[in-house]
Amino acid sequence: MQTSSVLQDSPKNAALVEEALVTNVTNPLTIHVGQASEKGRKQANEDAIGIRIPSGLMLSTKGIVSVISDGVSTAESGAQASAISVSNFISDYYSTPDTWGVQTSCNKVLTALNRWLYGLGQDYRDARRGYVCTLSALVFKSCTAHMLHVGDSRVYRLRAGELVKLSRDHSTTVSESKHYLTRALGMDVKLDVDYKSVALEVGDIFLLTTDGIHDVLTDYELGRSLTKYIEKHPQLTDEQCEQFCLQLIDTALNAQSNDNLSVQLLYVAALPTQDIGDVYQKLSSKPFPPPLDVGMKLDGYQVTHIIHQSQRSQVYRVINEAGSAFCMKTPSVNYIDDAAYIERFMLESWVGNRINNNYVVKVAEHNRPKSALYYLTEFLDGVSLAEWLTQHKKAAVEEVIRLVKQIELGIRAFHRRETLHQDLKPDNIFVTKQGNIKIIDFGSCYIKGIAEITTPLTRDNILGTADYTAPEVILGYQADGRADLFSLAVITFEMLAGELPFKGQLCKCHTRQDFLAIEYISVNKLNPMVPEWIDAVLKKAMSIEASFRQADSCEFIHQLTTPQPNKVSKTTVPIIDKDPVKFWQVVSIMLFIALVASLVTG
Template sequence: MSVRVVHDLRVEAGFATQKGRRPDNQDYVALCVGPSGAGALQGVVAAIADGVGGHKGGRAAAETTVRAFIDGYYAQPETLGVARAAARSLEAANSWVAAQSRVDPALEGMATTFSALILSRRNAFFLHVGDTRVYRLAGDGLERLTKDHTFGRGDFAHVLRRAVGFEDSLLFDHGQHSLNLHDRFLLCSDGVYGVLPDDRLSALLAERRAPQETSEKIIEAALATGSNDNVTALVVDVIDVPPADERALSQAVAGLPIRELPSIGDVVDDFQIDALLSEGRYSRLMRATDRQNGKAVVLKFPHPRVADDASYRMAFVNEAWVAARVRSPFVGEVIELLPGRQSRLYSAMPYYDGETLERRLRREPRIDLAEGVSIAARLSRAIATLHRCGVIHRDIKPDNVILLKDGGLRLVDLGVCRAANLENLPEAHTPGTPSYMAPELFDGVAGDEASDLFAFGVTVYRMFSRCYPYGEIEPFSRPRLTKPLPLALKRPDLPAWLDATILKAIGVERGDRFGDVLEFAFELENGSARAQPLTPRKKSLYERNPIIFWQTLCLLLALLLAISVFRR
């Protein structure tokens, strides 16, 4: 089944349940979006319960708890927030089940385990008691979000310590995680994970079949492996998440202090700082390990000297805002941290294993035609993706392009980007790096697709030549761009059509450039396909050995002079 919730949260889900070798099925599972009009804050609820065996009314306890929780949750006012509304609903369900077990002899001792997953806007919440489980598959890594409430040792290893209905007051676990695109969640009973270890569950979930098919495959695998219990699995896929709210981002950033730059070995908000990646005038990039999940990340810390610079704070808002709206394998991501975790201003990004284009172009061998066209084609897709979303990057350069070891590419650093719903930088702040900036930007133009194309063209020119077509431009200077230096002077081994194509992209007049970056990329790719294999030109004696050239020339001149004197 597919569910769409307002504010662009969209999930797909499926579930399967069987009694297995038990005489009846005491598991109960449900997924609900709520009544008409709900969903703005309350979101999607997925819940699973497993009636406690050996007690009367196990199935009744499971079904009653799930239904009462869902009904109670959606009946709460949205102003309570997800966590408080869910807690109140579960406590009410527990009170009702505990009371029924005392007053109804047919339901004496009724109890159940319970786990619920609530997806609301850009967050995932869970509540849990007992030994049903909630897992999350993010990328290829499976993470268990819940902890079993069992004794865990000896003959009592599987005996429950907590369950709905055991006592009038309920002690349950709860938590919150950021919700990411393509997250996959699994709710299951002990009949499933009791015979299928985490690596097997991870493999089944990683196949990325439809949720309904995946849940059925998990049930089949559990029964085939010999499960003696009821088996239930519910799979939820996150298909789309709503964008972050720019106003909320601005308020969050405004309240964060800028502190002294950290050093290697420091721990910041449970991030272990491992290495220094780069040091700039305004920020420091450091590789770190998130001790909460063991993943490598990159943290970007502002320098204390910009503490009073409102435009620099705005850059953090811009990056987070764009990252929430633009999803592409060619554009860098920003990790959204849970509320309350961040104690100072910085941004967190995934660690991309590779090198910047700037570093690549500085080392040997020099980038040849095939490699350069391949890089340009991938970079054009990143820029075109931004442009389709109404975002102008405004700082395209080799330093902001990461070439991944697996052949991928990421365009990063969207701090000075421009978009319709973003507050722009103050007029005093000209965005971009001068040597890559189109002429119109020096005249105060805010930047558009044509100026991004210019920067893209300069990037491609420099990728092949290691030079700037109009020379290196110093900050705060106002250059007079005339005629660019032909690429052939620096790379005579490259074809003439490549030189002409790049020079068109970096035309001083906007009307002389290509219509968009994809047109430029098309010319690069097709020009490469039409070109004949290059035959290396034989180098002249001057290029091979200038000393011998001049010695030979001097000898010839001396001979000519001697002949001239002799004839007189």
């Protein structure tokens, strides 16, 4: 009998304020697990299994992973394929950005893994005989289980005594004893993976099996065995989970299973629970700094200028003891009792540390303990795009395109991290003295990876500035990267026309009817130097319906920088208006022909 160990990360001390942000749970996610694998009556075991339970920050941002894989027996390298798939899926998943959602992270990993296995199998004439395996994975993050599945391994869930199969077999049955896979890792250069997410409940039990188990034991038998075991052990421990896996393998062997046998059992013992009081206590572990004046110091940083002050925050130019300049952003004491505000402020530096791009302001490293809540960024010398616009009314098309291309590169850096900026506007874009763009302010960002973490806080749903915000955001619909694209198009229009699009009516729209009623005025009517084809690109990007816009900001820039041949627009006039006499002559002839034809056939 062979069993595989479960990898449990050792706990580490959380020193960063950001860790308090995503681990502010009264009770963490707790899952008891067990697994076992046996070669059975075969000479070698081509199955592979693996579970990883991280701790601390990673438990919150990435979750717990369980993977089971079955090497296809007709493939010469099925055993290697399954072993590679399990180990690489686990390691690569935890290497993906923690701003990504589970589905994106898993799909990226599986796509790369599939191409690698397919490439390894190209030495074989038949790809099905190369590095081919099934794979079923569960990712438990916060209060949700995410299932990724390809092949004929299976994933079950037992809840309230009812066993439900969550996966579906990707196989076709030729005869009672012959089944062929229709989908598997390494079988084809393209991979279609089933994805499903299910809400977790305490007491849920998940069972993963390879076909050596479920080919000889029916779903009813599996459910009955598990239910009887639970009756004896209502609160499963790791040891009891593993013991069940071993017993189930013995049961399948006694049922004459002639394949490898692998089982994983996961018992949800506790879900992350959060109390708003506990959350606030952890979030407020650092005090708010008081409003600072020029000459005052905080942690060795001396204020030289007050750059910005508002109801929500303050921004200062500071220098350290070595004379290096930085921007310091501090939260407003107006929100000292607002846990949601504190969380969002902490997220700003968390996001900034994960967006490394030349066109996005960089969060500065801080090598000493902080005495208060604030963060530092690089100091930028120049003006905001809003100030630039006042100095460059109806700027040259070439200069606008140059700057917009840089803005788009910054936006793309956010989107590659599955993060939406959500507040793109001239005030949040900086133009340095060298003429380079820097996107600033992460206060309104939507981060998919963080959004998947359960919280008792009520977060803002409508963010950004109405003059530049996409309709779907204002209306509370689900937004994606095309919302930032809309904002970019509005900014581009303003740079070219010297005024906002839609006669500045966007900020007055509150319903879908309001948005549909506003009128688009061509940018080249406001600035004749702008070619008509650029106007067409901008109009498309500012479509009220997100589905009518370009697919992403990259396509927008491609169209914006790819001149189209001038086409003379011709208004199509219906023939009945152009030549009514001829129209009715043609209609009369057609009716006469139809009448004659009906008489002849009659």
